[in-house]
Amino acid sequence: MKLPFRYEKLGYAALNVTSLERSVPFYRDLMGLDLVEQHDDVAYLRCSSDHHNLVLYRSDTPGLKRVANKMATPESLKAAYEFYLAEGLDPRWLGMDECAELRQGPTFRVREPQSGVMFECYERMTHLALPYVPTVTKIARIGHVVVGSPNYERAVHNLHTQFNFAISDFVEHKFSWMRCYPNPLHHTFAIGNSDRNHLHHVNFMVTDIDDIGKAINRLEKAGVKIVFGPGRHLPSTSIFLYFLDPDGMTMEFSFGMEELPEDSARLPRMLEMHPNTMDIWGSTPDERFGKTGLIEVHHV
Numbered sequence: 524m525k526l527p528f529r530y531e532k533l534g535y536a537a538l539n540v541t542s543l544e545r546s547v548p549f550y551r552d553l554m555g556l557d558l559v560e561q562h563d564d565v566a567y568l569r570c571s572s573d574h575h576n577l578v579l580y581r582s583d584t585p586g587l588k589r590v591a592n593k594m595a596t597p598e599s600l601k602a603a604y605e606f607y608l609a610e611g612l613d614p615r616w617l618g619m620d621e622c623a624e625l626r627q628g629p630t631f632r633v634r635e636p637q638s639g640v641m642f643e644c645y646e647r648m649t650h651l652a653l654p655y656v657p658t659v660t661k662i663a664r665i666g667h668v669v670v671g672s673p674n675y676e677r678a679v680h681n682l683h684t685q686f687n688f689a690i691s692d693f694v695e696h697k698f699s700w701m702r703c704y705p706n707p708l709h710h711t712f713a714i715g716n717s718d719r720n721h722l723h724h725v726n727f728m729v730t731d732i733d734d735i736g737k738a739i740n741r742l743e744k745a746g747v748k749i750v751f752g753p754g755r756h757l758p759s760t761s762i763f764l765y766f767l768d769p770d771g772m773t774m775e776f777s778f779g780m781e782e783l784p785e786d787s788a789r790l791p792r793m794l795e796m797h798p799n800t801m802d803i804w805g806s807t808p809d810e811r812f813g814k815t816g817l818i819e820v821h822h823v
């Protein structure tokens with residue numbers, strides 16, 4: 524099925540955190556994102572020339588506020604809005620004030636009803652004059668957001684047929700890795716079958732295998748809990764490290780990822796549900812891996 528709009532990339536994730544005073548130093552000093560702006564209730568961080576690739580909102584409850592994808596063209600942005608409207612998904616344009624706060628051009632939001640995830644679509648964001656200069660980690664980009672849902676099968680169907688995510692691989696009835704078409708990265712979003720709608724983790728891709736090794740030592744010295752890895756995922760071939768942010772939400776650094784071409788991409792593989800699918804090196808996740816973080820439902 525060919526949908527009438529194209530994505531460029533995963534632009535940013537917006538998270539709810541209970542304390543900006545704790546979380547900003549964590550994401551800036553331990554993970555290596557650049558703090559662009561901070562106000563009373565919101566902080567904008569980046570790992571590229573974009574004004575933000577991660578936005579932290581002060582909240583009583585930690586979790587996922589929204590996932591924002593950059594569209595390929597202004598025409599794609601408009602076509603996506605019209606498509607969601609016709610599908611009855613009630614997309615909503617943001618007011619000019621909020622677009623200005625976000626340093627974005629015209630922007631709309633639309634919720635995937637089964638997982639509850641609020642997606643945002645925009646086509647331009649302020650490109651900052653000074654480049655992102657890596658500090659403790661050479662972050663290449665925000666890589667992906669992963670959620671869990673008890674409505675897994677219906678959510679995957681919607682994500683594929685309405686949200687234009689191409690499925691790269693899946694574990695039957697359990698997990699699907701998907702890319703915002705035609706972005707070539709193996710996954711920019713993924714969803715697993717779970718007992719409730721929740722955030723699983725947010726990933727940042729690094730440019731150097733040393734960034735994974737250095738992160739292990741730096742995070743352990745700072746008392747940060749590593750909950751899975753280092754290891755290597757079978758589906759994407761990424762080397763990974765998962766750890767907890769100050770609210771207990773799972774973050775990931777990963778190195779390397781398969782890329783699939785726009786045309787003639789290989790078909791998705793149906794992978795076996797096996798510990799080796801998640802880590803061919805054989806490590807075992809901590810019970811807190813991917814558990815903390817609600818999906819916010821009360822916002823437009």
Ligand SMILES: [Fe+2]
Nearest residue numbers: 667669726775
């Ligand atoms: Fe991941």
